[in-house]
Amino acid sequence: MDWQSWLIGIVGRALAFGTPLLWGTLGEIYAERAGVVNLGVEGMMVLGAFSAFAVAQSTGHPGLGILVAALVGGGAALIHAFLTVTLRANQYVSGLALTMFGLGLAGLLGRGWEGIPLKQPLPSVTVPGLSKIPLLGPMLFEDQSILTYIGLVLAVVLWLLLYRTRWGIVLRSVGESPATADALGVNVFLVRYLAVILGGVLAGVAGGYLSVEYRPSWTEGMTAGMGWIVIALTIFAGWDPLQAIWGSLFFGALYHLSYRLQAWLPPELLKLMPYAFAILVLAIAGLSGRRRGAPGALGVPYTRGEK
Amino acid sequence: MRRIGIVVLAALAFLGLSALAEGNIKAGFIYVGPIGDYGWSHAHNEAREIVDQGFDWLETLYVESVPEGEVETFIDQLVAQGCNVIFATSFGFMDGTLAAAQRHPDVIFAHCSGFKRAPNMATYMADFYQVYYLNGLMAGALTKTGKIGYVGAFPIPEVKRHINAFTIGAREVNPNAEVHVKWIYEWFNPAAAKEAAEALIAEGCDVFAFTEDSPTVVQVAAEHGLPSFGHYSPMYDFAPDYVVSGQLVHWEAIYRDFLKKIHDGVYTPKNLQHVDYWWLLSQGAVEVGAKPGMMINPVFEDDLKACVIDHPVFGKISAYDLVMTRYNQMADPGVTFDPFQGPVYDRKGNLVIPEGMWPSVDTLITLEWAVEGVVGPWPGEPEE
Numbered sequence: 001m002d003w004q005s006w007l008i009g010i011v012g013r014a015l016a017f018g019t020p021l022l023w024g025t026l027g028e029i030y031a032e033r034a035g036v037v038n039l040g041v042e043g044m045m046v047l048g049a050f051s052a053f054a055v056a057q058s059t060g061h062p063g064l065g066i067l068v069a070a071l072v073g074g075g076a077a078l079i080h081a082f083l084t085v086t087l088r089a090n091q092y093v094s095g096l097a098l099t100m101f102g103l104g105l106a107g108l109l110g111r112g113w114e115g116i117p118l119k120q121p122l123p124s125v126t127v128p129g130l131s132k133i134p135l136l137g138p139m140l141f142e143d144q145s146i147l148t149y150i151g152l153v154l155a156v157v158l159w160l161l162l163y164r165t166r167w168g169i170v171l172r173s174v175g176e177s178p179a180t181a182d183a184l185g186v187n188v189f190l191v192r193y194l195a196v197i198l199g200g201v202l203a204g205v206a207g208g209y210l211s212v213e214y215r216p217s218w219t220e221g222m223t224a225g226m227g228w229i230v231i232a233l234t235i236f237a238g239w240d241p242l243q244a245i246w247g248s249l250f251f252g253a254l255y256h257l258s259y260r261l262q263a264w265l266p267p268e269l270l271k272l273m274p275y276a277f278a279i280l281v282l283a284i285a286g287l288s289g290r291r292r293g294a295p296g297a298l299g300v301p302y303t304r305g306e307k
Numbered sequence: 308m309r310r311i312g313i314v315v316l317a318a319l320a321f322l323g324l325s326a327l328a329e330g331n332i333k334a335g336f337i338y339v340g341p342i343g344d345y346g347w348s349h350a351h352n353e354a355r356e357i358v359d360q361g362f363d364w365l366e367t368l369y370v371e372s373v374p375e376g377e378v379e380t381f382i383d384q385l386v387a388q389g390c391n392v393i394f395a396t397s398f399g400f401m402d403g404t405l406a407a408a409q410r411h412p413d414v415i416f417a418h419c420s421g422f423k424r425a426p427n428m429a430t431y432m433a434d435f436y437q438v439y440y441l442n443g444l445m446a447g448a449l450t451k452t453g454k455i456g457y458v459g460a461f462p463i464p465e466v467k468r469h470i471n472a473f474t475i476g477a478r479e480v481n482p483n484a485e486v487h488v489k490w491i492y493e494w495f496n497p498a499a500a501k502e503a504a505e506a507l508i509a510e511g512c513d514v515f516a517f518t519e520d521s522p523t524v525v526q527v528a529a530e531h532g533l534p535s536f537g538h539y540s541p542m543y544d545f546a547p548d549y550v551v552s553g554q555l556v557h558w559e560a561i562y563r564d565f566l567k568k569i570h571d572g573v574y575t576p577k578n579l580q581h582v583d584y585w586w587l588l589s590q591g592a593v594e595v596g597a598k599p600g601m602m603i604n605p606v607f608e609d610d611l612k613a614c615v616i617d618h619p620v621f622g623k624i625s626a627y628d629l630v631m632t633r634y635n636q637m638a639d640p641g642v643t644f645d646p647f648q649g650p651v652y653d654r655k656g657n658l659v660i661p662e663g664m665w666p667s668v669d670t671l672i673t674l675e676w677a678v679e680g681v682v683g684p685w686p687g688e689p690e691e
Contacts, residue, residue, distance in 0.1 A: 005509060006509075009505075009506070009509040013502060013505055013506075016505075017498070017502060107341060107343070110343070111343045114343050114345045115345040115522070115540060115544075116544070117522070117526070117544055117545040117546070210497075210498075214498070214501065215497045215498070215501055215521075215523050215526060215527075216526065217521075217522065217526065217545070219345060219495075219497060219521050220341055220343055221495070222497050222498075222521075224493075224495075224496045224497065224498055224499070226498065255498075255502055256502055256505070256506065258502075259489050259491075259502050259503045259505075259506035259507075260506045260509065260510075262489055262490065262506075262683060262684050263682075263683055263684065266684065266686070267489075267490045267492065267684050267686070268492065268686070271492050
């Protein structure tokens with residue numbers, strides 16, 4: 001068992017398992033940057049996973065499946081936006097409801113689709129030329145999903161948007177102090193709607209990745225709690241899209257290692273490692289007293305004219 | 308899903324008030340998962356549909372996704388709807404079912420995979436260990452690296468028994484074969500199964516078997532061009548070129564026999580204290596195959612026929628013929644072979660089953676040791 005095979009395994013699997021986490025986390029970061037917590041990630045993901053599979057299976061086009069997953073995720077997020085932004089419902093309750101609704105609906109609609117292998121999964125890519133580089137090639141450029149690369153580019157783009165453009169300032173101001181943003185002429189409701197919908201779109205793609213690429217078939221509840229890891233990763237990343245890359249990869253690597261290291265460490269311990277780490281990070285963030293980028297108005301519904 | 312189950316139940320409650328005709332049976336089935344799980348509950352429900360169609364004196368109801376702690380409530384409802392036979396199909400239903408059996412002495416209960424019985428409560432189980440052994444024979448012949456990967460759900464006696472039987476089979480054909488085990492600590496978690504399988508591939512395993520309620524391991528192996536064995540449901544369609552064989556269940560064999568004997572008056576709510584179905588290949592409760600009727604995927608027939616070994620009992624024999632021979636020994640009504648036929652040593656060198664002996668059912672359902680050839684953590688492994 002040489003160190004190279006370990007490194008290739010860890011990085012390669014971290015990318016594969018980290019991809020849905022990255023997509024989901026980027027979306028949640030944007031929603032929360034606008035001040036809206038959406039605990040419905042799991043529900044949006046699972047709806048995305050089912051719709052992507054159903055469309056890919058009926059049309060034979062996995063790409064179309066991903067596209068529909070994005071729309072379905074965005075549609076589900078629209079419900080959350082309507083409830084929390086327009087009706088000013090409690091964001092946590094609405095998000096939890098969305099998760100349960102998504103799991104239930106996908107399970108119900110997905111009945112006839114279980115146990116069928118996807119005819120045409122999203123093909124994995126091996127980058128010509130680059131995959132020949134020793135070590136780095138098999139680690140980063142062999143048998144990866146196109147969505148992995150798009151996700152990485154997207155993280156950079158979303159980071160630039162957030163910190164280097166006027167759009168980003170507007171988004172952040174809505175999350176920090178919606179009243180001030182409103183006074184400056186920003187349409188707080190519109191920004192929040194768009195951010196939440198974008199969050200749903202990305203969560204939908206994350207789900208689609210699971211059912212047409214990562215494990216090309218549909219099974220009820222196949223997201224298996226990934227939406228909750230996304231919520232933790234959003235905090236772990238300090239609401240920063242670039243940090244989300246490291247966070248997702250780190251969780252992906254821990255997940256892989258929890259199986260690779262079973263020969264040496266008790267599997268029960270390894271199994272809880274990623275979650276123990278999430279708790280640790282939250283505790284450190286809390287103890288250090290730094291807000292670590294949490295938007296000021298996170299979780300607070302905005303009402304015009306109220307102080 | 309449970310909500311839908313309750314609605315169905317409520318609707319049926321109205322219909323169910325019509326009195327049962329004399330001698331008719333109304334059987335209620337309680338599932339722990341959704342019937343669409345493509346695993347355990349799905350298989351029980353398929354069996355329910357088969358027996359329901361097979362007997363004109365039988366009517367069936369079911370409730371799905373029943374939380375283990377709430378089974379008594381659901382049993383009471385089914386009894387109120389006129390059920391006179393109740394099948395509780397999860398180990399975790401055991402105590403609740405026993406309590407309900409004591410409250411409803413005129414109703415017949417059967418609990419799947421447990422060990423507590425009463426005058427009106429029997430137990431039943433269709434076990435795969437013989438099937439895993441036969442799959443192991445094939446795996447031992449097909450591995451080139453000598454490393455076979457196994458993704459296990461939980462380190463409990465049932466799964467350990469299956470891994471052991473599988474390993475005994477693999478080493479009967481290939482004495483140096485190792486079975487590398489990864490645990491995922493869940494009955495159903497496709498992502499965990501995928502990463503566990505990937506980890507096994509990274510360690511050099513090239514043939515796969517598993518205990519988990521999704522076809523993930525089959526899919527991952529096929530992506531890497533490697534053979535695997537399906538579990539529980541027919542998984543041939545997921546990778547027609549790579550699924551060698553697998554384990555299939557026929558709960559209907561048990562349901563048919565049990566219900567028929569109630570109808571014939573053999574079983575009553577007074578005489579079930581010692582009724583325990585432990586059904587295997589010879590009773591038709593389990594089947595070895597990639598899908599029903601396909602014992603060995605034709606794609607692998609030549610490889611198995613070409614693998615000729617020097618067997619201590621049969622001399623020169625191909626892996627294919629060995630599988631058939633062993634299958635016949637176990638599938639014939641007068642079973643003449645058991646995979647755990649002694650001497651069996653655990654991997655710490657202890658003699659766990661003496662020369663020439665077969666293990667009792669009790670030994671099998673409480674089994675904690677790992678046979679030689681099993682590699683990886685084994686929580687609960689006996690010391691010394």
